[in-house]
Amino acid sequence: MITWLNALDSFPDTAQAWAPHSDAPGLLAAGGDLSVARLTAAYRHGIFPWFSEGQPILWWTPDPRMVLPVDEFKLNRSLRKTIQKFRRTPGCEIRIDSAFDQVIESCANAPRHGQNGTWIVPAMQLAYKHWHAEGCVHSFETWVDGELVGGLYGIGLGKMFYGESMFTRRVDASKIALAALVCFCRAHGIQLIDCQQRTGHLASLGGRTLPRAEFEAHLRGAVDLEGPAVWAYDESFWSHLDLAA
Structure with missing residues (x-):
């Protein structure tokens, strides 16, 4: 199951990201926002947003990188x-x-x-x-x-x-x-x-x-x-x- 973030939620442990051979390798969470504070917290831990128009915000941390x-x-x-x-x-x-x-x-x-x-x-x-x-x-x-x-x-x-x-x-x-x-x-x-x-x-x-x-x-x-x-x-x-x- 993917973790859905509310505005005040922290990111889950990156070890919870989907495995390399799954349908979406490296997918960690969805939702949240794109505020500067959220982006800073994400990148400090190797997490980044990547999604297309019409999708929710998706957060990724691939392994390997x-x-x-x-x-x-x-x-x-x-x-x-x-x-x-x-x-x-x-x-x-x-x-x-x-x-x-x-x-x-x-x-x-x-x-x-x-x-x-x-x-x-x-x-x-x-x-x-x-x-x-x-x-x-x-x-x-x-x-x-x-x-x-x-x-x-x-x-x-x-x-x-x-x-x-x-x-x-x-x-x-x-x-x-x-x-x-x-x-x-x-x-x-x-x-x-x-x-x-x-x-x-x-x-x-x-x-x-x-x-x-x-x-x-x-x-x-x-x-x-x-x-x-x-x-x-x-x-x-x-x-x-x-x-x-």
């Missing part, structure tokens, strides 16, 4: 050349939080292979915009000649970053934003980027799975640490990638 250890990010030859060209081309820049609303709306509208519609429904967009206004949700943006061409958004809690979604309007624009996020994390001592669900694309970039217990143990040691004081991208952060090879 897809993560990207920032020291294991795979920079292949093609992406290295793309970033090198991006850095030396006038008008190309990485920005953080300069167009958050555009980023989350673009992620919601981005086509997804094998999916109809989006899980970033209007209620989700509004909730994360409110959370962004409180300084916990951030966008990493790829800009070319004043045009937003790709990016991603996610949550920063302490020394933990939870990646949510990305979009691209030009080849590799979202990968450039992800590489910039990796550099930012390395510069600020953030060791792990949560990716939630396993995909071949993330695995090709260095993503791998962790057992839920190991992921939660990392959270307990990361979310209460002091996070970045300033969310802004400095060109010097690119030095955290081996771009000379």
